[in-house]
Amino acid sequence: MREITVDDLDDLARGAAILGTGGGGDPYIGRLLAGAAVREHGPVRLVTLDELDPEAAVLPVAMMGAPTVMVEKLPCADQVARAAEMLSAYLGLEPTHIACDEAGGVNSLIPVVAAAQLGLPLVDADGMGRAFPEIQMVLPTLYGVRATPMAIADEKGNRCVLDTVDNRWAERLARSATIDMGCSAMISSYAMTGRQARESLVPGTLSLCAELGALVRSARAANTDPVGAVVSRLDGRLLFTGKVVDVQRRTVTGFARGDARLSGMDGDPGELVLRFQNEHLIAERDGAVVASVPDLICTLDAETGDAVTTESLRFGQRLAVIAAPADPRWHSPAGLELAGPRYFGYDLDPVGVAR
Amino acid sequence: MREITVDDLDDLARGAAILGTGGGGDPYIGRLLAGAAVREHGPVRLVTLDELDPEAAVLPVAMMGAPTVMVEKLPCADQVARAAEMLSAYLGLEPTHIACDEAGGVNSLIPVVAAAQLGLPLVDADGMGRAFPEIQMVLPTLYGVRATPMAIADEKGNRCVLDTVDNRWAERLARSATIDMGCSAMISSYAMTGRQARESLVPGTLSLCAELGALVRSARAANTDPVGAVVSRLDGRLLFTGKVVDVQRRTVTGFARGDARLSGMDGDPGELVLRFQNEHLIAERDGAVVASVPDLICTLDAETGDAVTTESLRFGQRLAVIAAPADPRWHSPAGLELAGPRYFGYDLDPVGVAR
Numbered sequence: 001m002r003e004i005t006v007d008d009l010d011d012l013a014r015g016a017a018i019l020g021t022g023g024g025g026d027p028y029i030g031r032l033l034a035g036a037a038v039r040e041h042g043p044v045r046l047v048t049l050d051e052l053d054p055e056a057a058v059l060p061v062a063m064m065g066a067p068t069v070m071v072e073k074l075p076c077a078d079q080v081a082r083a084a085e086m087l088s089a090y091l092g093l094e095p096t097h098i099a100c101d102e103a104g105g106v107n108s109l110i111p112v113v114a115a116a117q118l119g120l121p122l123v124d125a126d127g128m129g130r131a132f133p134e135i136q137m138v139l140p141t142l143y144g145v146r147a148t149p150m151a152i153a154d155e156k157g158n159r160c161v162l163d164t165v166d167n168r169w170a171e172r173l174a175r176s177a178t179i180d181m182g183c184s185a186m187i188s189s190y191a192m193t194g195r196q197a198r199e200s201l202v203p204g205t206l207s208l209c210a211e212l213g214a215l216v217r218s219a220r221a222a223n224t225d226p227v228g229a230v231v232s233r234l235d236g237r238l239l240f241t242g243k244v245v246d247v248q249r250r251t252v253t254g255f256a257r258g259d260a261r262l263s264g265m266d267g268d269p270g271e272l273v274l275r276f277q278n279e280h281l282i283a284e285r286d287g288a289v290v291a292s293v294p295d296l297i298c299t300l301d302a303e304t305g306d307a308v309t310t311e312s313l314r315f316g317q318r319l320a321v322i323a324a325p326a327d328p329r330w331h332s333p334a335g336l337e338l339a340g341p342r343y344f345g346y347d348l349d350p351v352g353v354a355r
Numbered sequence: 356m357r358e359i360t361v362d363d364l365d366d367l368a369r370g371a372a373i374l375g376t377g378g379g380g381d382p383y384i385g386r387l388l389a390g391a392a393v394r395e396h397g398p399v400r401l402v403t404l405d406e407l408d409p410e411a412a413v414l415p416v417a418m419m420g421a422p423t424v425m426v427e428k429l430p431c432a433d434q435v436a437r438a439a440e441m442l443s444a445y446l447g448l449e450p451t452h453i454a455c456d457e458a459g460g461v462n463s464l465i466p467v468v469a470a471a472q473l474g475l476p477l478v479d480a481d482g483m484g485r486a487f488p489e490i491q492m493v494l495p496t497l498y499g500v501r502a503t504p505m506a507i508a509d510e511k512g513n514r515c516v517l518d519t520v521d522n523r524w525a526e527r528l529a530r531s532a533t534i535d536m537g538c539s540a541m542i543s544s545y546a547m548t549g550r551q552a553r554e555s556l557v558p559g560t561l562s563l564c565a566e567l568g569a570l571v572r573s574a575r576a577a578n579t580d581p582v583g584a585v586v587s588r589l590d591g592r593l594l595f596t597g598k599v600v601d602v603q604r605r606t607v608t609g610f611a612r613g614d615a616r617l618s619g620m621d622g623d624p625g626e627l628v629l630r631f632q633n634e635h636l637i638a639e640r641d642g643a644v645v646a647s648v649p650d651l652i653c654t655l656d657a658e659t660g661d662a663v664t665t666e667s668l669r670f671g672q673r674l675a676v677i678a679a680p681a682d683p684r685w686h687s688p689a690g691l692e693l694a695g696p697r698y699f700g701y702d703l704d705p706v707g708v709a710r
Contacts, residue, residue, distance in 0.1 A: 086518075158517075158519045158528065159517075159519075160528060161445070161515065162513075163441075163513070163514045164512075164514075165511055165513055169513050172535050173532055173535050176531040176535050177532070179531070180528050
């Protein structure tokens with residue numbers, strides 16, 4: 001994919017929601033904003049990591065907050081551009097490229113909005129290869145890229161720049177500001193050179209999103225198996241097919257936290273429990289953990305293959321739960337320290353998906 | 356007073372604690388920091404509002420947080436200068452003067468530290484004529500001066516710049532950041548021109564602090580009545596003399612909140628209750644409110660005349676409780692809306708002290 005046009009946005013949004021592993025925010029709002037921005041400013045040029053000038057000035061942008069809130073409190077049109085502009089003014093540098101902090105949901109589309117509005121190319125990559133709930137949980141952290149200076153903007157016109165001693169402090173201060181701002185805000189952080197981007201980002205994320213979205217769309221059109229197409233493209237595994245029988249969800253400390261219980265269908269007497277913090281963290285089948293962070297656990301509509309985000313889980317949905325391998329760097333000791341099960345309070349080794 | 360030398364600091368600290376109306380932070384830490392800064396960098400030149408060039412670039416600085424925490428978590432030496440420097444870098448202007456946001460306790464001394472370290476003169480004035488607990492509660496708010504851009508720095512090296520739609524939003528975001536930073540931080544806010552300072556600040560505050568401190572010191576030396584000397588200088592009124600018999604104090608939402616009960620001495624069967632949020636807000640004698648914000652309610656040691664701050668109130672202390680009139684602008688409708696009893700949740704008209 002060389003550029004993102006209005007026609008690409010449906011596939012992109014559909015695929016992004018899958019990589020969002022239940023989080024990353026519902027892509028619907030992002031899809032609307034991106035549509036409006038691309039119609040107004042024209043297609044967004046995509047640049048691969050290989051093409052990126054090592055001296056490029058790359059500004060990643062994202063939406064931060066609880067997905068449960070993002071679907072109700074709408075951002076304003078220029079909010080993400082204001083965050084990027086505040087950061088570039090603070091840094092005193094002209095950005096040459098926009099990038100994605102995370103793959104998934106709204107956060108694959110918000111950078112399209114910023115790139116269109118600021119007239120900048122977008123890097124076909126992201127900082128995780130999936131979505132994770134906290135600021136410091138990006139591969140650039142493993143490469144010593146600082147999350148701050150970081151800008152946060154709300155839809156009312158409030159803005160902050162944070163400059164912290166480490167990326168965990170960036171998460172802490174940004175989370176409180178986001179909560180004050182009403183549990184969702186736009187951020188620009190991890191400003192980096194092209195060299196740092198080439199080293200630390202996951203390549204090809206936006207192309208992969210668009211490809212996944214197209215696979216689901218064509219499988220549906222051809223009446224074949226969209227879930228199977230996704231599993232096969234991601235080298236993943238179908239964990240469970242079942243009906244949602246219970247969802248516990250609460251918006252606390254700025255996150256959508258909770259768990260969902262699924263009962264097997266078609267004579268399967270088993271049960272699957274999903275535990276999430278914005279994103280799915282753990283899948284337990286009949287009490288045994290069958291998949292965990294850092295690998296991807298995605299909930300798809302069993303029929304259509306569309307991703308179902310954690311904030312829209314509800315009783316009676318028929319879901320296919322799949323697992324897919326994360327970028328291998330997440331399985332390094334430093335990667336697991338940042339986003340493995342123990343970080344999230346589960347005392348277990350990661351349960352991975354063989355590639 | 357034309358300059359502040361090391362020899363002036365004891366009187367300044369003693370008087371500042373009185374105007375702090377129970378809050379503004381214990382001046383002990385501020386006294387130590389100011390002593391070190393003035394010894395290292397030399398005396399700080401004081402400039403009156405009358406002398407201030409209308410085009411001057413004035414940066415007020417302060418410590419923000421719960422006084423209960425400030426006495427335990429020590430600031431680092433250059434913390435306040437870092438806040439001022441971050442703000443001036445963000446604004447892209449070279450400050451010509453430092454000023455005080457509030458009179459009282461640590462916040463009359465922290466600006467001395469910043470002025471000495473940055474080699475700038477200090478304006479003999481402040482934004483309140485007393486201490487108040489929240490950021491927006493300064494007279495400059497009444498004159499349309501914006502609290503933001505505002506910088507916050509902690510002792511660990513974390514810093515933020517806030518840029519908000521109004522001064523209440525500055526309070527909200529800064530309070531959360533301060534809580535994250537451990538309930539105390541250094542701030543620089545309300546950057547203003549000399550013209551705005553002359554219009555909106557309370558003149559002569561630092562001189563008044565030094566004068567009050569000297570009055571108490573000499574009354575003590577002469578074995579006369581230090582409390583009476585303070586009451587007379589402030590055109591105030593002695594409300595009560597009594598012994599502290601109960602203190603309820605809790606650190607919540609980043610403030611030291613609570614109330615204290617005093618029993619009359621020398622045959623007085625009465626009782627006085629003080630309600631505070633960092634600063635004393637209300638004094639009730641035998642159930643009737645006898646003084647309230649915006650006027651000053653100060654607790655002094657009945658013997659020595661030294662101010663007793665809300666975080667150091669304890670059983671058995673013998674206190675003189677005095678009231679003194681606030682700057683008359685606080686009694687305007689806009690002033691009362693900002694810091695009158697109703698703002699703090701007390702459904703009553705202000706009970707003032709006749710001048």
